[in-house]
Amino acid sequence: MTARPHAQRGVAIIAALLVVVVAAALATALVDRQGQWLARLQTERNLLQGQWLLQGGLDWSGLILRMDARDNATTRLDGLWTQTLADFPVGPPEDPRRALFSGQIEDMQGRFNLRDLAQDGQIRPVAVEALQGLLRSLGQDPAAAALIAQRVAEGQPMAGRAPRALGLRDVADLAAVAGLPAGLPGVLDPYVALVPATVSININTAPAEVLAAAIQGLGLAGGRDLVAQRERGQWFIHRGDMLNRLSQVPPAALRRLDVRSDWFRVTGEVALDDTMVALQALLHRDKQGRAVIRWVRYE
Structure with missing residues (x-):
């Protein structure tokens, strides 16, 4: 009879210990969940701040392009717009290096425009042949030109008919084109x-x-000889200069060439604490030199 109270006390102690263990586990889980929520909240805050700072990068790009249009009649690779920014402090005054911006501007008119592969939904064989030549010079299969042209055509409206697919916006979108090698968009991007x-x-x-x-x-x-001339500072200053220096080339072959550009891609990223935010944007410089954003994508 005397052992029962001791047994009851033992059961009570064990039950109390179990309650303490469960309470401690719940408290730990609550603290962990709260910590995860705070970390997620901080990350989302940094993402929003990073996007806001990247908008400043776009403003910087627009200013550079406007200055270039004001000071130069030509667009050249020795222009101010070609200078990249690396780890430029854009954080608060008390800690400017808390956020670092890096960015660059690229001339999209120094590249083969894939849009020319089709017009009103119809493939242009001359442009496809030109892309085939570019692919050969890059050591790639020229058969990819037909696949890319077909996809470009599908994204264009035809008379009385909507596009058969969403239009391509950037070279990275080629990754979704069936039949293309996985690494081809990266090779083509420059x-x-x-x-x-x-x-x-x-x-x-x-x-x-x-x-x-x-x-x-x-x-x-x-082409390599022309690039070598540019590297020696022999830039083309106007169309007449181009016709004179390329007299061996039929004039018709020079009609699609110019000495100035107005379409640019801006690539930028902001490192804020442990968060990295990046963007790509396509800018069009109008006749007044103002850079208009045509599309922007955050990553």
């Missing part, structure tokens, strides 16, 4: 663009491979 207008190729900024594809009869060796 050489092609998707500008939503018919534009000329800038002979002052295009690489040799693009010049060879754009100028019939020039060839890759001729």
